[in-house]
Amino acid sequence: MPEILDIFLLLLAGALGGFLSGVLGVGGGIIFIPILDVVLKQYGIEEEVVKFILANSLAVIIFTGTFNTYRQYKAGNYFPKYIIWTAIPGVVTVLIGSWLITLGDWYRKEFFNVVFAALLIPSVIRMLSTRKAPDNLKSDIPLKKFSIVGAITGVFTAFSGLGGGLVMIPGFVNVLKLEMKKAISVSAGVVPFFALPTAVYYMIQVPTQVNIQVSHLGFILYPITIPMILGTLLTVPIGVKTGHILKPGTSKVIFSLFAILVLIKMFWETFL
Numbered sequence: 442m443p444e445i446l447d448i449f450l451l452l453l454a455g456a457l458g459g460f461l462s463g464v465l466g467v468g469g470g471i472i473f474i475p476i477l478d479v480v481l482k483q484y485g486i487e488e489e490v491v492k493f494i495l496a497n498s499l500a501v502i503i504f505t506g507t508f509n510t511y512r513q514y515k516a517g518n519y520f521p522k523y524i525i526w527t528a529i530p531g532v533v534t535v536l537i538g539s540w541l542i543t544l545g546d547w548y549r550k551e552f553f554n555v556v557f558a559a560l561l562i563p564s565v566i567r568m569l570s571t572r573k574a575p576d577n578l579k580s581d582i583p584l585k586k587f588s589i590v591g592a593i594t595g596v597f598t599a600f601s602g603l604g605g606g607l608v609m610i611p612g613f614v615n616v617l618k619l620e621m622k623k624a625i626s627v628s629a630g631v632v633p634f635f636a637l638p639t640a641v642y643y644m645i646q647v648p649t650q651v652n653i654q655v656s657h658l659g660f661i662l663y664p665i666t667i668p669m670i671l672g673t674l675l676t677v678p679i680g681v682k683t684g685h686i687l688k689p690g691t692s693k694v695i696f697s698l699f700a701i702l703v704l705i706k707m708f709w710e711t712f713l
Contacts, residue, residue, distance in 0.1 A: 447480055448668045455501065455672020462509050462673070463680020464687070465696050466625030467606030468502035468632045471703050473669060480665060488650035489660075492542065496643030496660035499598075499636040501669045506632030508673060512681035513626045523627050526587040528634035531595035531605070538599025539639045543646060553600045554707040564611035565700045569693055582617055590616065591631065598635045605635050607700060614693075621689040621696075 454476040458469025477494045486493050513519050542548045590612040594605040606628045613624035643660040655662045684692065 447483070447665075450476060451480065451665060451668035452672040455669035456676045457672075458501070458669070459505050459508065459673030459676040460680040460683075461699065462505040462629065462632075463512065463677045463682075464625075464684040465606060465680075465692070465699055466509070466610060466628035466632075466684075467699070468499075468636065469505045469673070470498045470502060470601070471699070471706065473498040473501050475706065476669075477665070481662070484654045486650065486653065486655075486662075489648055491548070492643065492646075493648070493660050493662070495539075495542070496640060497662055497666050499643070500640040500661050500666045501673065502636040503633050503640055504670045505673045505677060506629060506634075506636060508677040509629040509681060510633065512678050513629055516681065516685060518622065518626045518685070519630065520623065520627055521630070522584075523587050524630035524634075526584045527591035527594075527609070527627065528631045529591065530588045531591035531598070531631065531635050532638055534592050534595030535599045535635050535639050536595075536642060538596050539642050542599065548600070551711045554711045557597060557601060558704050558707050561607060561611075561700060561704065564608075564615060565697050568611050568614050569697055586617055587627075594631070595635060599639065605632055607703060610696060621692045622684065625684060625692065 454472050455469075458472035461467060461472065462469045474494055477497050478490075481490060481493055481497075510519070510524075590609055593612070594608040597608045598605040606625075609628040609631060610621075610624050613619040613627060614621060617624075619627070640661065644658045646659045648657075648660055653662075656664055687695070
């Protein structure tokens with residue numbers, strides 16, 4: 442079982458990830474993944490550690506996305522039709538990607554980091570350089586465009602362990618021309634759809650490591666994920682309220698700073 446200091450660290454990670462989820466519409470994986478990397482190694486998780494990190498990060502993201510969506514709904518900033526059309530193709534691609542990862546040890550996160558960064562950098566630059574988006578969702582936006590964004594996001598969710606907001610939000614703002622707050626709301630609504638089937642898939646898999654010191658269901662280490670989930674409960678409502686107060690331009694800047702942190706993390710993992 443995790444020790445008191447580890448539980449506090451996990452609660453803090455959940456709280457910070459939950460706040461970011463509320464403000465930016467992301468899953469919080471950028472916070473969860475490095476914390477899980479540290480904690481899992483302390484408890485002797487050495488074989489298939491990437492799979493354990495991805496599985497437990499996505500397990501927590503189910504709850505950050507669900508709490509976030511509920512708060513967006515209560516605030517009247519909820520768009521179910523666009524969420525569903527984005528989520529369905531994304532669920533298909535995220536499950537295919539997760540299945541491919543579990544086929545042996547071929548997957549190398551370092552290579553994926555380079556590809557992810559190459560796509561993320563120009564997307565963020567374009568988002569910052571665009572003028573103010575329309576105030577309302579256009580009724581004539583083809584729903585297939587949401588589906589395309591969802592399918593692409595599903596691939597990146599499976600291979601990165603992130604909730605998908607880093608791909609969806611630039612796609613919604615740059616391609617669909619959604620106002621930032623609406624893009625955040627749709628992204629938040631899609632995140633749990635991606636995370637739930639993937640986490641369940643990892644839950645029914647059997648790890649190759651025999652002696653695991655923490656109670657688990659498949660790759661899900663629930664004594665570690667539960668404190669993180671409790672942390673998100675405390676801060677998601679605060680994050681959503683903060684996000685609604687911010688101006689769209691400010692939200693774009695904060696999202697871009699968040700993306701830069703992700704890129705720094707990826708650079709560190711890949712080259713250092």
